[in-house]
Amino acid sequence: MKEKITTQSIILFEKKGFSQTSIQDIVDVLEVTKGTFYYYFSSKEQLLMDIHSDYITNLLERQQLILDNQDLSQKEKLSRTIRLLVTDIADKGPSARVFFREVRHLANDNIENIKKKRDQFRLNIEKTVNEGVQQGEFRKGLRTDMITFGILGITNWSYQWYKPDGEVSIDDLVEIYVDMILKGIEQ
Amino acid sequence: MKEKITTQSIILFEKKGFSQTSIQDIVDVLEVTKGTFYYYFSSKEQLLMDIHSDYITNLLERQQLILDNQDLSQKEKLSRTIRLLVTDIADKGPSARVFFREVRHLANDNIENIKKKRDQFRLNIEKTVNEGVQQGEFRKGLRTDMITFGILGITNWSYQWYKPDGEVSIDDLVEIYVDMILKGIEQ
Amino acid sequence: MKEKITTQSIILFEKKGFSQTSIQDIVDVLEVTKGTFYYYFSSKEQLLMDIHSDYITNLLERQQLILDNQDLSQKEKLSRTIRLLVTDIADKGPSARVFFREVRHLANDNIENIKKKRDQFRLNIEKTVNEGVQQGEFRKGLRTDMITFGILGITNWSYQWYKPDGEVSIDDLVEIYVDMILKGIEQ
Amino acid sequence: MKEKITTQSIILFEKKGFSQTSIQDIVDVLEVTKGTFYYYFSSKEQLLMDIHSDYITNLLERQQLILDNQDLSQKEKLSRTIRLLVTDIADKGPSARVFFREVRHLANDNIENIKKKRDQFRLNIEKTVNEGVQQGEFRKGLRTDMITFGILGITNWSYQWYKPDGEVSIDDLVEIYVDMILKGIEQ
DNA sequence: GATGAATGAGTTTTCATTCAT
DNA sequence: AATGAATGAAAACTCATTCAT
Numbered sequence: 001m002k003e004k005i006t007t008q009s010i011i012l013f014e015k016k017g018f019s020q021t022s023i024q025d026i027v028d029v030l031e032v033t034k035g036t037f038y039y040y041f042s043s044k045e046q047l048l049m050d051i052h053s054d055y056i057t058n059l060l061e062r063q064q065l066i067l068d069n070q071d072l073s074q075k076e077k078l079s080r081t082i083r084l085l086v087t088d089i090a091d092k093g094p095s096a097r098v099f100f101r102e103v104r105h106l107a108n109d110n111i112e113n114i115k116k117k118r119d120q121f122r123l124n125i126e127k128t129v130n131e132g133v134q135q136g137e138f139r140k141g142l143r144t145d146m147i148t149f150g151i152l153g154i155t156n157w158s159y160q161w162y163k164p165d166g167e168v169s170i171d172d173l174v175e176i177y178v179d180m181i182l183k184g185i186e187q
Numbered sequence: 188m189k190e191k192i193t194t195q196s197i198i199l200f201e202k203k204g205f206s207q208t209s210i211q212d213i214v215d216v217l218e219v220t221k222g223t224f225y226y227y228f229s230s231k232e233q234l235l236m237d238i239h240s241d242y243i244t245n246l247l248e249r250q251q252l253i254l255d256n257q258d259l260s261q262k263e264k265l266s267r268t269i270r271l272l273v274t275d276i277a278d279k280g281p282s283a284r285v286f287f288r289e290v291r292h293l294a295n296d297n298i299e300n301i302k303k304k305r306d307q308f309r310l311n312i313e314k315t316v317n318e319g320v321q322q323g324e325f326r327k328g329l330r331t332d333m334i335t336f337g338i339l340g341i342t343n344w345s346y347q348w349y350k351p352d353g354e355v356s357i358d359d360l361v362e363i364y365v366d367m368i369l370k371g372i373e374q
Numbered sequence: 375m376k377e378k379i380t381t382q383s384i385i386l387f388e389k390k391g392f393s394q395t396s397i398q399d400i401v402d403v404l405e406v407t408k409g410t411f412y413y414y415f416s417s418k419e420q421l422l423m424d425i426h427s428d429y430i431t432n433l434l435e436r437q438q439l440i441l442d443n444q445d446l447s448q449k450e451k452l453s454r455t456i457r458l459l460v461t462d463i464a465d466k467g468p469s470a471r472v473f474f475r476e477v478r479h480l481a482n483d484n485i486e487n488i489k490k491k492r493d494q495f496r497l498n499i500e501k502t503v504n505e506g507v508q509q510g511e512f513r514k515g516l517r518t519d520m521i522t523f524g525i526l527g528i529t530n531w532s533y534q535w536y537k538p539d540g541e542v543s544i545d546d547l548v549e550i551y552v553d554m555i556l557k558g559i560e561q
Numbered sequence: 562m563k564e565k566i567t568t569q570s571i572i573l574f575e576k577k578g579f580s581q582t583s584i585q586d587i588v589d590v591l592e593v594t595k596g597t598f599y600y601y602f603s604s605k606e607q608l609l610m611d612i613h614s615d616y617i618t619n620l621l622e623r624q625q626l627i628l629d630n631q632d633l634s635q636k637e638k639l640s641r642t643i644r645l646l647v648t649d650i651a652d653k654g655p656s657a658r659v660f661f662r663e664v665r666h667l668a669n670d671n672i673e674n675i676k677k678k679r680d681q682f683r684l685n686i687e688k689t690v691n692e693g694v695q696q697g698e699f700r701k702g703l704r705t706d707m708i709t710f711g712i713l714g715i716t717n718w719s720y721q722w723y724k725p726d727g728e729v730s731i732d733d734l735v736e737i738y739v740d741m742i743l744k745g746i747e748q
Numbered sequence: 749g750a751t752g753a754a755t756g757a758g759t760t761t762t763c764a765t766t767c768a769t
Numbered sequence: 770a771a772t773g774a775a776t777g778a779a780a781a782c783t784c785a786t787t788c789a790t
Contacts, residue, residue, distance in 0.1 A: 034752090035751050038786070143359070153340040157343060161336055223775055223776075226774065408772090418763095479578075523722055526718060530714065555745065557746070558742065584780080755785105757785100759784095761781085764777100767774095768774095
């Protein structure tokens with residue numbers, strides 16, 4: 001039931017937004033009562049926190065798998081990270097959108113926790129770019145922090161407009177963005 | 188007074204979000220009453236609509252000035268458009284953030300109107316890129332629609348993280364992004 | 375202007391009801407402002423009072439003309455009074471409906487005043503019936519007070535359903551009701 | 562609790578009118594909160610609709626019992642219908658008054674429903690009168706539709722003035738009106 | 749595990765009214 | 770005579786949350 005509630009919430013939060021979705025809306029779809037909700041979650045925000053936590057934890061894990069692979073060039077690591085982010089649109093579109101849009105609704109305590117992990121993810125990218133610069137794969141003199149934000153902008157923005165049933169496939173999109181980004185920063 | 192309300196609303200909407208900001212919050216700061224608010228606006232959403240409308244209208248106008256300048260290369264037009272977007276962070280950060288984050292809260296009728304203009308802005312960029320391709324300034328075979336979304340991603344994402352009092356100036360940021368984008372797509 | 379406001383108010387009060395009609399609604403139609411309204415009337419209720427007062431005063435006057443005519447039998451006086459009430463649907467439908475429906479919204483002080491006149495009108499009818507009984511035109515032993523309420527019920531109820539553009543003319547309706555009532559009480 | 566709310570609402574709606582009665586007024590008497598009200602009713606209008614629906618449904622049922630009795634003459638059926646309406650003043654005065662006065666406040670969708678049933682009630686009376694004419698109990702040539710409105714006028718108007726503690730009993734009033742109406746239309 | 753009743757604090761909105769100009 | 774800005778009190782309604790069962 002807990003899982004059902006989470007899944008349904010994500011769908012509704014994505015469609016209507018966190019504050020526009022009431023607990024009632026969620027439990028109505030599942031045909032249970034509000035009491036049930038509060039049996040599993042201590043508050044609405046707690047649920048949002050869970051969603052965020054699950055999402056970023058999973059993302060970080062998968063990023064780590066890429067980074068741990070010693071055989072890969074920095075270019076390759078970066079490409080795979082871009083792929084990681086963009087492909088999530090297909091698999092986890094709603095979660096991702098909730099993740100990007102609704103951070104604001106987390107209370108201060110929780111927000112720190114999530115922010116730390118988001119920063120971790122970003123800094124991992126930055127580190128990859130930095131090493132790529134040192135190893136001559138990327139241009140010297142890049143402001144790698146700004147570049148990293150730029151990379152995240154390209155990928156994350158896609159959650160705002162990408163339609164899975166459009167004419168461009170996820171694979172094509174990954175290729176286009178990898179190409180644009182690498183050309184933008186390589187030697 | 189109408190202007191005061193709008194200005195104050197933008198500040199609060201940016202800080203707390205549209206749905207987390209009550210009319211009471213707004214009028215409290217201005218030391219007037221809710222009645223005053225409803226004297227000038229027919230609803231909370233109407234106010235949000237005004238904010239959106241003002242923002243996008245102004246942006247489109249300034250974009251048009253760039254596009255109308257016949258002497259500029261497509262690269263130059265693109266650079267100036269990027270500058271236009273990024274510099275708005277300094278001048279109109281709060282408005283911009285409200286614009287990007289709170290579209291969801293516009294009702295259906297209004298949303299169409301705004302969407303049309305947002306699309307117009309995007310398609311204007313796409314057209315510039317297209318012409319740049321035809322005139323040999325940019326690489327052949329680019330998916331210019333996806334590239335355009337990428338450009339918007341880089342610039343618009345900056346509203347999420349850029350702090351005006353940080354170590355990087357707006358001008359530096361513009362230069363970094365112009366460089367990254369042009370390298371990413373030029374011949 | 376005062377007259378214009380009154381006329382327009384009656385139309386709106388009839389269509390939407392007194393409490394569903396705002397001062398704003400009234401002045402909007404006349405393309406003036408609320409200030410104008412308060413220049414002529416001290417309150418919304420004052421306006422309603424005026425409407426009531428005008429209506430009942432005029433009705434009483436016309437009733438008096440009938441009663442003062444010494445040549446008429448009581449039957450004839452009663453017939454003419456019925457005609458008086460029913461024909462007002464055509465001429466003054468809206469005022470009449472407002473008069474019957476919205477008394478409740480008068481404040482206590484005013485209500486007394488109007489009630490007194492309404493009672494006067496009713497008691498005049500009762501007196502006519504009484505004299506008719508004494509003069510042998512109507513049956514002995516009638517509860518003339520109840521009969522009078524019955525007569526008023528028949529006529530006043532017509533404001534609830536009568537449509538001027540229906541198949542029955544006002545004159546026909548008067549004839550039908552006079553006939554029904556007289557047969558109902560005559561010797 | 563739902564029933565308590567309904568009962569109390571009827572009392573208040575009768576005393577002060579629907580729009581002059583706030584949800585707060587209702588729940589104050591019951592010493593519960595507004596939340597409780599909205600737990601049972603989706604809106605103020607929904608409550609009014611319930612009241613109307615209950616009233617007219619019950620009235621129609623009781624009318625049907627009269628009409629189904631094959632042994633009764635049309636005169637007798639008509640008398641009993643008049644009794645049905647008038648006696649409700651004693652038993653259900655407040656509901657009845659709310660029913661007659663506040664239809665206007667039902668929204669369009671609901672109003673249709675109620676109107677249909679009110680019309681049904683009226684047409685049942687008209688049918689009785691019609692059959693009475695055919696069977697020679699009532700005069701030939703009557704406009705039975707107008708007559709029916711007249712009958713309803715007499716009975717319904719009593720809700721406006723009848724005081725249960727006055728000098729005339731309900732039974733007397735029924736007798737007076739039955740007499741007046743039958744004399745008014747019989748052969 | 750789950751329900752159903754109830755709460756209370758807050759939300760947007762309405763509107764008669766006032767008053768300086 | 771009339772306006773336009775502002776008020777303040779109240780309205781209907783929402784909703785996260787609690788808790789006894």
